[in-house]
Amino acid sequence: MKKIILSLIILSALTAGCTSDKEKASERSQVSGVEVKTINKTAVDDFYETAATVKSKISSVVSSMIMGQVTSLRVKEGDKVRTGQLLLTIDSRDTAQKAMGAQAGVNEALKGAEEADQNRKLSNKTYQRYENLYKENVLTKQEFDQISTQKKVADLQYQRAMHGVNRAKARLGEVGVYQSYSRVTAPVSGIVVQKNTDLGSMAAPGQPLLTIETPSNLELVADINESMIDKIKIGTPVYLESEGKNIKSKITSVIPIIDPMTRTFKVKIALSSLNSGGYAKVKIPVAKKEAIAVPQNSVVQKGQLTGVYTVDEKNIISYRLIRTGKTFGNNVEVLSGLSSGDKIITSGIEKAIDGGEIK
Template sequence: MNNLIIIVLLSLLMVSCKDSGDIDIQRPLITGVTIAEINPTEVDVYYKTSGTVMAKTISEIASRVMGTVTSIEVKEGDRVAEGELLLTIDDRDIVHKVRAAEQGYKELSKALEAAKQNKHLLNLTYERYKSLYDEKALSEQEMDEIETKKKVADIEFERAQSALERGKATFREVQINLDFTRIKSPISGIVTEKNIEIGNTAVPGIPLLKVEDNSSFRLEVMVDEQLLEKLQVGMPANVYINALNRNVTGQISEIVPVIDPVTRTFLIKIDLNNEELLRTGLYAKALISYGKREAILVPEDAIVEKGQLDGVYTVDDEGIVNYRLIRAGTSFSGGVEVLSGLKEGDRIIVGGIQKVIDGGIFKNK
């Protein structure tokens, strides 16, 4: 009896399944949308890195003479022009040396003039003696004596010339040292650091002030060693300044081909296009294009978010529309890269998304 019941139920189930296969599913009709076929697109390959914005010209100013600082004309944040006085150093000792060197130079000038006159006199005397000697009016000994005096006068004149040159050099040297007591800015820019106070002793080689030219900046970043042969000076770079929430364009201006053995990276410098808000020390991210590759791109508006998932509406050969999950990647100027979920030749809806119904059928009017 039980076996009979099971056979009857199976028969009814088979009939039901056969009948249901003949049912024509009524799909919603979709019109007024735009469909595009997926084809690979050539895109730039980017390397992501980050670094610190720096002024292109930063001048650390130190004294070239030792002495006590007697005045400071600037403070941090002041704007200065090239050649503007920044600070002074006690110059009393050097002033005395300048005066002594100047007096010595004048004395040597007088000595040279005396040697010149003596040389001229002996040259005239020598010519007279030679005429007398040729006329047999002078002895050979007398001629030798005047000839010797002439040679000595020539030597004394040369010595006086050399002494004057040395005195001139000494005078110029102490004048230069005097100029070093008035420290001036080598560039136009902003004073960003002051490490000295009035009364402190300035020591040669120890930075006293720092001035940076804020008219041009660059980004210094470390790049993976694998890109050493792929990057070239002049290549463009896109830079994002976090603190300013601003994008800045730039170009690679310098590549330092020395690999850090610890990080396996090397330094590059990117000149940034003029931007008034840039400052030394700002953190920035850089995207550097170093090649091309093929990628599947879809318009950003074609991606539909459902919950936390991304997907697109695909259209098959029969016009049936289905929502397909995708994994989105990097955004490019031509759209968003699809890492998985689509392949070449697939058709997706790129316009009129609001009219799409999942499971509907597309009809081109």
């Protein structure tokens, strides 16, 4: 009798369990319109990552050539300028006075040269007359030598006077050059990115006043660890992330000089779509490795949790936590949480339900 009762109890429990499983299966949400993909390890680029600063290839520092007070300032930071445009002026009263003195020196030298020329011409005529007389034996040799000497002296005096004229003109030209330094113009076309002086400030020779950069000719400059010096070459492709943009570029220059303080060397990267002074994350492929990578749009964030929707052999959906690593284009590396052969939902993510069943 006891055996019969025990058998009935076991049979009832099994019946109840089967009924419960059937009820659960019938209660599952039915999901459709999703795409499922089997995940396997693939060969991906192993990146070296660093940061870089956007710089202009042409950065012109405009400095003062003379000492004086800044009397006008025509530009400010952010202004666009063109080659030859007037940027500022410096008090030139001192050079103006020197220019007047130099011009007076030229005038005086010209007068002296004119007098020497008149004396030279007179000496030449006198020499010609006395030469004829000497040939006719009217003059003695001593008298003719005296006239010849006077002619040579007159010629030398004229040459000296002309040298004086040239020196005076050179001095005037030099003062003119210094006077032109009072008008500071743009050496290149570009944008004023830095202003180091103000109206009324004193400028001194060699003092930087403004910095102009050419925004259409930019490059990235990155510091690379010395261990990578044999792996990075000119032409190596790089991937940039900055200001929400993903940009593919290449290395245009490698400077193989190790900084003794930072143990890094510099590389330059072609760039045209970012602003000078900006910042970019640089990824340089240096090797290949095997990794599990999933589409970035298949990764689902739930608060601070990161996961994907997986599908088992019974087509049941479950939300599985993962740990992500580096990104490769539109894919992201999965460091843990998935294995080769797992199935995940890659399209129609918004329709996926944890615990649901794919029809």
